[in-house]
Amino acid sequence: MNVNREKMGALFILALSIAYGVYAYKIPLIFLSQGETFNARTMPYALAIAGVVISLLIIILPSYDKEKAITAKKALSGFDWRRTAWLTGLMIAYSLSMPWVGFVIASIVFMAGGVMILGERNIKIILLASIPLVLVLWFLLTKVLGMYIAPGELYYILGGTE
Amino acid sequence: MWEGLWTGMAVGIQTTMIPVNIGLVLLGCFVGSFIGMMPGLGPITAVALMIPVTYALDPASGMVLLAGVYYGAIFGGSTCSILINAPGEAATVATAIDGYPLAQKGKPGKALAIAAYSSFSGGTIAVVLLMLGAPLMANVAKTFQSSDYFALMVMGLTAVSAFAGPGGFLKALLMTVVGLMLATVGTDQTSGVQRFTFGSMNLLDGLSFIMLAMATFAITEGFLMVLKRQDTTGVFKEENLASISDLKVTRREFRKIAPTIGRSSLLGFFIGALPGAGATLGSFLSYGMEQRLAKPKDKKEFGKGSLIGLAAPETGNNAASSGSFIPLLTLGIPGSGTTAVMLGALIAYGIEPGPRMFVERPEVFWAVIMSMYLGNVFLLVLNLPLIPYFARLLAVPRNILIPGILFFSIIGVYLITFNNFDINAMILISVIALVLRLFDFPMAPLLLGFILGGLMEDNLRRSLVIYDGSFCFLWERSITLGINLITLTFLCSPIVQWLLSLRRPNPSKGSASG
Numbered sequence: 001m002n003v004n005r006e007k008m009g010a011l012f013i014l015a016l017s018i019a020y021g022v023y024a025y026k027i028p029l030i031f032l033s034q035g036e037t038f039n040a041r042t043m044p045y046a047l048a049i050a051g052v053v054i055s056l057l058i059i060i061l062p063s064y065d066k067e068k069a070i071t072a073k074k075a076l077s078g079f080d081w082r083r084t085a086w087l088t089g090l091m092i093a094y095s096l097s098m099p100w101v102g103f104v105i106a107s108i109v110f111m112a113g114g115v116m117i118l119g120e121r122n123i124k125i126i127l128l129a130s131i132p133l134v135l136v137l138w139f140l141l142t143k144v145l146g147m148y149i150a151p152g153e154l155y156y157i158l159g160g161t162e
Numbered sequence: 163m164w165e166g167l168w169t170g171m172a173v174g175i176q177t178t179m180i181p182v183n184i185g186l187v188l189l190g191c192f193v194g195s196f197i198g199m200m201p202g203l204g205p206i207t208a209v210a211l212m213i214p215v216t217y218a219l220d221p222a223s224g225m226v227l228l229a230g231v232y233y234g235a236i237f238g239g240s241t242c243s244i245l246i247n248a249p250g251e252a253a254t255v256a257t258a259i260d261g262y263p264l265a266q267k268g269k270p271g272k273a274l275a276i277a278a279y280s281s282f283s284g285g286t287i288a289v290v291l292l293m294l295g296a297p298l299m300a301n302v303a304k305t306f307q308s309s310d311y312f313a314l315m316v317m318g319l320t321a322v323s324a325f326a327g328p329g330g331f332l333k334a335l336l337m338t339v340v341g342l343m344l345a346t347v348g349t350d351q352t353s354g355v356q357r358f359t360f361g362s363m364n365l366l367d368g369l370s371f372i373m374l375a376m377a378t379f380a381i382t383e384g385f386l387m388v389l390k391r392q393d394t395t396g397v398f399k400e401e402n403l404a405s406i407s408d409l410k411v412t413r414r415e416f417r418k419i420a421p422t423i424g425r426s427s428l429l430g431f432f433i434g435a436l437p438g439a440g441a442t443l444g445s446f447l448s449y450g451m452e453q454r455l456a457k458p459k460d461k462k463e464f465g466k467g468s469l470i471g472l473a474a475p476e477t478g479n480n481a482a483s484s485g486s487f488i489p490l491l492t493l494g495i496p497g498s499g500t501t502a503v504m505l506g507a508l509i510a511y512g513i514e515p516g517p518r519m520f521v522e523r524p525e526v527f528w529a530v531i532m533s534m535y536l537g538n539v540f541l542l543v544l545n546l547p548l549i550p551y552f553a554r555l556l557a558v559p560r561n562i563l564i565p566g567i568l569f570f571s572i573i574g575v576y577l578i579t580f581n582n583f584d585i586n587a588m589i590l591i592s593v594i595a596l597v598l599r600l601f602d603f604p605m606a607p608l609l610l611g612f613i614l615g616g617l618m619e620d621n622l623r624r625s626l627v628i629y630d631g632s633f634c635f636l637w638e639r640s641i642t643l644g645i646n647l648i649t650l651t652f653l654c655s656p657i658v659q660w661l662l663s664l665r666r667p668n669p670s671k672g673s674a675s676g
Contacts, residue, residue, distance in 0.1 A: 005601040006333060006601060006603070008601060009333070009597075009601035009602070009603050010333075012597075013340060016340070017339075017343075020343055020358075023358055024357075027355060027356075027357050027358075028356070029355065030353055030354075030355060036631075037631035038622065038623045038627075038631070039353065040350040040352075040353045040355045040357060043342075043346055044343070044346050044357065044358075047339055047342050047346065050339045051339045051340070051343065054332055054335055054339060057332055058332050058333065058336065061332075064328050064329035064660060064663065075600050075601055076597070079389035079390065080390075081389065083388050084385050084388050087384075087385070087565075087568065091568060091572065091585075092586065092589060094572060094585075095586055095589070096582070098582065099582065107573070110569060110572075111565050111566075111569055113565075114565025114568060114569070115561050115562060117565075118560065118561040118564060118565065119561055120559075120561040120562075129561075129565070133569075141577070147218075147577065149577075150580070
């Protein structure tokens with residue numbers, strides 16, 4: 001990880017460009033377009049080549065501003081990764097739980113969880129930051145704008161109807 | 163020409179001056195100011211967060227709201243720069259150079275008032291120029307063919323990278339390519355074959371632009387605040403609110419900044435009208451120009467709370483923001499990251515921006531322009547007196563602010579598609595974008611590439627069909643050739659700068675040896 005951060009980033013995009021180019025080769029072509037100058041593979045091929053060339057240029061050429069150049073390890077260190085990881089996990093849990101418990105419950109839990117992850121311990125603030133916001137938003141979306149938001153499987157399991 | 167202008171203005175007034183749209187401009191200005199004032203959040207995030215709301219509106223009203231959010235966010239960003247020296251985005255960095263020292267001298271109200279008057283003047287002058295220039299440009303653009311559009315798009319994408327400077331040129335260019343790659347995901351428009359869908363039904367329509375905008379800006383901004391333990395709560399104290407209320411600017415001070423406002427408006431507008439330049443360059447160039455033109459006595463004041471130093475970037479960035487609508491409305495090429503998001507919104511409404519929009523959807527075209535007048539007036543008349551109250555927003559604890567940003571980003575995407583796949587894809591992309599941002603890779607070129615990718619491929623394909631599979635259209639058609647030459651200049655300028663920097667002696671080495 002003692003690699004310069006921009007070269008590390010370029011290395012990642014180089015890998016992405018190569019993978020993109022490989023998959024571009026697998027794009028199915030209809031019979032008539034196989035002999036055409038421009039078909040569904042043309043643009044992806046050009047982009048894969050451009051991605052590889054530019055990434056390699058960044059990797060090979062010296063950094064423009066050497067004094068500002070820092071290693072990838074340094075660029076990623078000293079941050080609060082733990083809380084960010086918890087928030088990412090909470091977002092995934094929110095996404096997965098929404099179809100089951102519904103928008104209102106999942107959103108309240110998400111907001112309350114997010115506020116708690118960021119260090120809030122006062123239960124009054126946690127509840128005030130989550131419940132009114134979600135209920136007001138739900139009311140605006142469903143009753144004012146007339147949007148349909150599915151109530152979630154739990155609602156039907158508990159005997160709810162449309 | 164004048165007849166068309168009056169007719170257009172009448173259409174714009176008719177569309178904008180209805181209670182709903184006036185309310186939307188007002189709402190946009192307020193919401194934009196609120197989001198823009200949050201440290202770390204800029205106009206791109208503000209506009210991206212509001213797009214889902216606009217899907218419930220007709221296109222003209224939606225664009226009016228988004229335009230209001232845009233000016234509001236720039237206004238809010240300046241307030242944040244002046245009061246707590248935390249520019250929400252690059253365009254307001256130059257504002258902080260003199261705005262913050264002026265606020266520190268106990269004159270935050272004066273600093274905010276000068277910023278507001280300069281923004282209003284810059285915005286208004288630029289809107290007049292936009293009103294005159296956009297129809298002319300649209301008329302010229304009517305003669306454009308596919309090859310010209312293709313060349314223009316390449317120029318726009320290259321310009322964004324070129325303006326990133328020699329240090330960021332290749333990184334910006336690479337991110338543009340990544341954006342173009344992401345644009346190819348989904349069903350190919352012409353042949354109907356699937357590309358990079360990996361057999362997933364969710365990818366048949368390609369990636370959602372709003373999902374990508376939220377992932378690369380709103381969510382990563384939230385994550386960056388958590389990572390950096392950024393907390394501005396309490397930075398601005400209650401006792402400072404009293405001095406904010408003193409918004410008085412003397413006649414002498416007005417006279418002093420008036421020429422600066424005039425010059426910066428013109429410069430900002432023309433910089434903004436260049437595809438890819440945007441408000442950041444407008445503000446910095448205006449600041450630099452005024453610094454060079456200032457009298458020796460005034461020159462010493464720069465960086466220490468100079469009124470001219472504050473008025474110049476504020477006028478420049480607002481004029482450039484209005485100017486950036488020229489390439490968006492007339493050519494369909496965004497002039498900045500924020501207008502790229504707005505272009506995505508227009509495409510989502512089913513409107514193809516460009517000269518045809520000027521003819522086919524004049525109400526959208528002129529409503530945006532007329533809403534700019536309204537937005538500027540609202541920001542000056544309503545938002546300026548409310549600054550002391552807005553400043554309290556800086557006290558919103560990050561414990562609540564960050565989950566709120568994440569929540570609205572997720573909901574914004576979910577309410578459009580009602581598909582969990584988009585949310586999960588957004589989370590994955592935001593984590594990758596976060597790491598890339600920490601590695602100093604810009605995200606605006608990616609978004610620009612993604613939005614223009616489909617149109618670019620389509621125009622290239624059409625050009626090749628017209629020219630029987632030959633690439634000679636790149637040099638045979640004079641307009642295309644002219645645009646390509648400009649693109650080449652954009653491509654070469656950072657390379658030349660880089661080569662010159664290699665020849666320049668390293669000062670640190672010099673001092674060590676000397």
